[in-house]
Amino acid sequence: MRRRRWIGPILVLVLFVLPLSACGGRTPRTGPTSTTTTNTPSTSTTTTAEPLTARATVSPDQGVAGTTLTFSVEIRGPGTLGGEGVTFGDGAASGANAGDVRCGATARADRTSTYTHAYTQPGTYQFRDEVTAQAPPPSCAFEHATARATVIVAAPLADAALNGAFASPSKNIACSIDAAPPGSVRCATFAPPQLVTMDASGAITTCSGTSCELGNPAMETPVLPYGSATAGGPFQCLSSEAGMICTIVGHKGFELSRAGIQPLG
Numbered sequence: 001m002r003r004r005r006w007i008g009p010i011l012v013l014v015l016f017v018l019p020l021s022a023c024g025g026r027t028p029r030t031g032p033t034s035t036t037t038t039n040t041p042s043t044s045t046t047t048t049a050e051p052l053t054a055r056a057t058v059s060p061d062q063g064v065a066g067t068t069l070t071f072s073v074e075i076r077g078p079g080t081l082g083g084e085g086v087t088f089g090d091g092a093a094s095g096a097n098a099g100d101v102r103c104g105a106t107a108r109a110d111r112t113s114t115y116t117h118a119y120t121q122p123g124t125y126q127f128r129d130e131v132t133a134q135a136p137p138p139s140c141a142f143e144h145a146t147a148r149a150t151v152i153v154a155a156p157l158a159d160a161a162l163n164g165a166f167a168s169p170s171k172n173i174a175c176s177i178d179a180a181p182p183g184s185v186r187c188a189t190f191a192p193p194q195l196v197t198m199d200a201s202g203a204i205t206t207c208s209g210t211s212c213e214l215g216n217p218a219m220e221t222p223v224l225p226y227g228s229a230t231a232g233g234p235f236q237c238l239s240s241e242a243g244m245i246c247t248i249v250g251h252k253g254f255e256l257s258r259a260g261i262q263p264l265g
């Protein structure tokens with residue numbers, strides 16, 4: 001006779017596991033976490049020190065030998081001006097030295113200097129002014145700037161022309177200046193045929209083609225060498241390998257070459 005097994009009620013124990021953090025304990029270790037970082041662009045400001053500058057101008061900007069020219073040098077920059085060294089390009093010199101310069105003596109080196117000079121010979125000259133200034137504290141370093149101007153001194157018309165007429169070395173350009181008021185300058189090229197005239201105000205009229213009245217220069221018409229200029233009245237003409245440049249004060253005028261007529265100013 002078999003014994004019967006009795007299966008009593010089964011007690012199921014369910015355990016609830018609470019995070020330790022809920023009980024004030026440590027947070028349980030979990031898997032890898034992802035961190036997002038937002039980068040905010042930063043703006044950096046670089047302060048550039050103001051440089052020392054020097055700029056030269058000349059008045060009048062053209063003239064014959066013996067004309068007194070005035071050079072103006074505009075100096076701008078922080079610090080204390082130390083000195084200027086001027087050369088006119090013909091061997092003459094000028095300038096000023098401030099002597100012992102104390103750093104921080106002045107906040108600005110600003111100054112406008114003027115120098116007058118008369119060239120005795122025609123030619124092209126380079127005016128230069130070497131400027132020195134001491135920068136403000138804390139650097140107190142010496143700074144340098146150079147002002148430059150090119151001056152073209154013309155030969156008087158009576159010395160370079162025949163009855164006001166002259167030609168280029170190629171003989172392809174012929175010009176004549178009428179210095180008597182109201183005055184005019186007239187230039188022509190023969191190949192190609194072109195003609196340009198200018199009055200004392202700088203107004204020009206042009207012509208091109210076989211209908212232009214180019215004229216016929218005399219065989220003895222003087223040649224104006226390349227790099228040389230002549231002037232009469234308000235007009236100045238400069239001969240160059242690129243062509244003939246004729247202007248009034250202010251560099252208003254024209255350039256004549258085989259390539260054409262180019263107004264200036």
